[in-house]
Amino acid sequence: MKLSDLTTLRVGGDAADVLEPASPDELLAAVRETWATGDEWLLLGGGSNVVVSDEGFDGTVIRVMTRGIERLDPETAAVRPSAYLGDRTVRLRVQAGEPWDALVDHTVRNGWAGIEALSGIPGSSGAAPIQNIGAYGQELGSSLVAIEFLDYLSGEIERIPAAALGLGYRTSLLKQGRQGLVVSIELELLDGAADGPALSSPIAYEQLATSLGVRIGDRVPLDDLRATVIALRSSKGMLLDPNNQDSFSAGSFFTNPIVSENFARRLPAAAPRWPTSPEERPVAVPLGQTPAVPTVAGEYQVKLSAAWLIEKAGIFRGFSLPGSHAAVSSRHTLALVNTGGATADEILQLARYVQTRVFAEFGVRLQPEPVLIGLAL
Ligand SMILES: Cc1cc2nc3c(=O)[nH]c(=O)nc-3n(C[C@H](O)[C@H](O)[C@H](O)COP(=O)(O)OP(=O)(O)OC[C@H]3O[C@@H](n4cnc5c(N)ncnc54)[C@H](O)[C@@H]3O)c2cc1C
Missing domain, CATH: 3.30.465.10 (Uridine Diphospho-n-acetylenolpyruvylglucosamine Reductase; domain 3)
Incomplete structure (x- = not known):
């Protein structure tokens, strides 16, 4: 069975074997038996957060079908x-x-x-x-x-x-x-x-x-x-829809980078940024007083907008490399989509291009959000 039929990005070669256990007992038995063989194994749910290589998967894919x-x-x-x-x-x-x-x-x-x-x-x-x-x-x-x-x-x-x-x-x-x-x-x-x-x-x-x-x-x-x-x-094309090519994706392809406060200060003033820790920790402040803002540089971690970095690096919605069937979604900068017949290689070439442009412009290396199977970025 082709993994491109089991994944929402619609890429991936053949799986050597696919099991589809539908009850909890069948699921446990299938997984334990597969592990006992010592062969490669891969658990799959909806296939909406994976990118599988064009070589496929030389092992057993267990699609988890239990309901309840x-x-x-x-x-x-x-x-x-x-x-x-x-x-x-x-x-x-x-x-x-x-x-x-x-x-x-x-x-x-x-x-x-x-x-x-x-x-x-x-x-x-x-x-x-x-x-x-x-x-x-x-x-x-x-x-x-x-x-x-x-x-x-x-x-x-x-x-x-x-x-x-x-x-x-x-x-x-x-x-x-x-x-x-x-x-x-x-x-x-x-x-x-x-x-x-x-x-x-x-x-x-x-x-x-x-x-x-x-x-x-x-x-x-x-x-x-x-x-x-x-x-x-x-x-935004972020709802699975067989009639909408913008949803043939793995959702957001890159996570929002988390960098030190010092690093974030060096970015253009317009770059969106959100504080993460330690502000998110609950603080107890006596009534009538405002929380003290620590001034130690580098203490905060700052979350950046991957979409903003990509757009400001010159990559716009709908962007595609010449001759490629992979593209940046026309409605959501963070999603890479299969415009029809794309290979996993084409998706990764585009991802690497985006990564390189953002790194060259801002010194930030974007990290992939989906799980890469048989591939490296
Ligand atoms: C259009 C679109 C929009 C999306 N929007 C969002 C979003 O807003 N927020 C967000 O967080 N994600 C989003 N995603 C990503 C994705 O939907 C989620 O990560 C989802 O939880 C993946 O579920 P899945 O069953 O498809 O996992 P799969 O892609 O099948 O598997 C993902 C990983 O989980 C492992 N896995 C699967 N099932 C099990 C199990 N039972 N036990 C152990 N490991 C398991 C797999 O081996 C693999 O490593 C989006 C994806 C798409 C295509």
């Missing part, structure tokens, strides 16, 4: 000491193969808040912790309680709490090399449906707030938020 959303605490949902008085928590266990957006849809319909801004992200629920999916001011990590994990080294199933997963901006210990299978994920959401329409989590993304006509920090009906996120994604 289970509520863990129907009677005992406790009042969480949260800022929203009256909200209750809901715990869910979700099988790894459950499509992520079907899960979000289910939670929104039930009036459960916590992952609504992650509407429209393709792929499976089991892959969501791998890069701690995030969008529109929300990240999986703020709702993830734990994962059920079959560890490659020990062969044992473990329940790993979210705090032990090293979740960060588009990363986790799993993305960095801890090998194994995410069997299921456990989430804690807020049940805002007790009285009145169920409300979203406070909005934390300017563009989303503007589209909804509200302010940062406001809460809106959950289904309004989901519909708005989906409309925004659609306008």
Whole structure:
């Protein structure tokens, strides 16, 4: 089977073998049996965050097809000491193969808040912790309680709490090399449906707030938020759509670089930048006082906009190298798309070109967001 048929970027050669276990027992058996052979193996969900080489994969690909959303605490949902008085928590266990957006849809319909801004992200629920999916001011990590994990080294199933997963901006210990299978994920959401329409989590993304006509920090009906996120994604080609070539991608191809404050100061004044740590750490400040701003240079990490760097390096939406079938999306600078019949090599040539131009202009080396299989950038 061709991996180009199993991945959203639509590149990748043949896989030696493909298994499609659909029940948790079949999944565990398939993975354990494959590991026992000593052959190469690759887990795949929706194939929406991988770039597979044109040589394909000389081993077993296991497509995780398990489905199921289970509520863990129907009677005992406790009042969480949260800022929203009256909200209750809901715990869910979700099988790894459950499509992520079907899960979000289910939670929104039930009036459960916590992952609504992650509407429209393709792929499976089991892959969501791998890069701690995030969008529109929300990240999986703020709702993830734990994962059920079959560890490659020990062969044992473990329940790993979210705090032990090293979740960060588009990363986790799993993305960095801890090998194994995410069997299921456990989430804690807020049940805002007790009285009145169920409300979203406070909005934390300017563009989303503007589209909804509200302010940062406001809460809106959950289904309004989901519909708005989906409309925004659609306008950027960031919603999988077989009729829209701009969505034949792996989502954002580059992460936003995180650099030292000193380095960020040397960039043009117009370069967008957002502080990361340590400002994000909670601080206790006595009433009536403002937090002290530390002045030690280099203490802060600063997140830059990869899209801004790419555009200012002279690469615009729709850009393509001569004769190539790979292009920068015409609606989203960060996505590299397959305009029809592109090879993985063409995608990587374009990615390297973008990297080189940005490095030459700003001294920043962009890092790929998708997992590269049999390839290096
Ligand atoms: C149009 C588009 C928009 C996107 N928008 C966003 C976005 O806004 N935010 C964002 O964070 N991402 C986004 N993405 C990227 C992608 O959708 C997510 O990273 C998603 O979580 C990948 O899920 P998947 O099932 O397709 O994973 P795959 O691509 O199948 O796999 C990704 C990695 O996870 C591993 N993996 C998969 N399943 C398991 C499992 N059960 N156990 C262990 N390892 C596993 C694979 O081996 C691989 O290393 C977008 C992608 C596209 C195409």
